[in-house]
Amino acid sequence: MTRKLQNIINKISPAFAIAAILLLWQLLSAGGIIPKFMLPSPSEVVEAFIGDFTLLMAHARTTLAEAFLGLTCGILLGFFVAVLMDRFLIAYKAIYPVLIITQTVPTVAIAPLLVLWLGYGILPKITLIIITSFFPITIGLLDGFRAADKDALNLLRAMGASKFQSFLHIKLPGAIPHFFSSLRISVSYSIIGAVVAEWLGGFSGLGVYMTRVRKSYSYDKMFAVIFFISFISLLLMFGVTMLQKAVTPWDREEKPDNILRGNLKYNKRKR
Numbered sequence: 001m002t003r004k005l006q007n008i009i010n011k012i013s014p015a016f017a018i019a020a021i022l023l024l025w026q027l028l029s030a031g032g033i034i035p036k037f038m039l040p041s042p043s044e045v046v047e048a049f050i051g052d053f054t055l056l057m058a059h060a061r062t063t064l065a066e067a068f069l070g071l072t073c074g075i076l077l078g079f080f081v082a083v084l085m086d087r088f089l090i091a092y093k094a095i096y097p098v099l100i101i102t103q104t105v106p107t108v109a110i111a112p113l114l115v116l117w118l119g120y121g122i123l124p125k126i127t128l129i130i131i132t133s134f135f136p137i138t139i140g141l142l143d144g145f146r147a148a149d150k151d152a153l154n155l156l157r158a159m160g161a162s163k164f165q166s167f168l169h170i171k172l173p174g175a176i177p178h179f180f181s182s183l184r185i186s187v188s189y190s191i192i193g194a195v196v197a198e199w200l201g202g203f204s205g206l207g208v209y210m211t212r213v214r215k216s217y218s219y220d221k222m223f224a225v226i227f228f229i230s231f232i233s234l235l236l237m238f239g240v241t242m243l244q245k246a247v248t249p250w251d252r253e254e255k256p257d258n259i260l261r262g263n264l265k266y267n268k269r270k271r
Contacts, residue, residue, distance in 0.1 A: 067194045074129065125202070
């Protein structure tokens with residue numbers, strides 16, 4: 001009973017923390033302690049979201065389309081580069097430093113150049129999303145390939161399996177959990193990359209919407225779109241987690257509670 005109560009408390013405690021922050025925010029704004037032009041109240045943010053719901057959905061479709069295309073290209077590029085680096089040592093030594101360098105340059109600095117080179121269409125946005133999203137995929141897959149069971153690889157090699165067969169049956173299945181862990185990061189990066197690219201040029205998208213409401217000093221709408229972007233990112237990350245559970249049913253980690261119960265039962269039997 002105590003354990004069940006503890007589990008319930010652990011599940012609802014984040015909701016209570018968020019509710020407490022929102023309540024304090026509302027009280028500070030309603031009491032005039034913080035000026036509304038600096039920090040609009042949560043109720044005003046919700047009203048702004050409801051008032052511009054149709055417009056936000058239209059802009060969100062553009063951002064999600066850009067994120068999906070860029071993420072798909074980033075996954076394909078990351079997979080290709082990871083396989084290449086795993087297969088050839090010279091490719092690893094040549095490409096890995098370049099990958100690190102690409103992540104040290106701020107995306108805000110790259111975005112204006114991409115707009116200058118590629119125009120105001122969808123191409124610079126997709127390019128920026130690819131740059132920001134393929135790195136986690138590449139590193140995650142590469143770590144997964146290198147973490148393959150050496151004994152299993154030696155066994156297949158002794159049985160006459162080719163390198164492609166060893167990759168297909170040992171390395172690739174073993175790298176799937178690493179891939180999904182990286183995909184959760186890349187999904188959030190793809191949304192952020194799309195919004196950053198839309199800040200600097202575009203005709204529609206949540207980044208364009210943010211630029212317009214900022215110039216009109218509509219900070220309630222600014223907070224509304226910020227929370228909306230965060231919600232989309234969290235929803236996509238949750239979707240990746242559900243997809244991982246469906247694709248890899250064998251990769252279920254044992255819960256700490258089950259481990260504790262097993263240890264208690266073992267100790268009782270030992271006594």
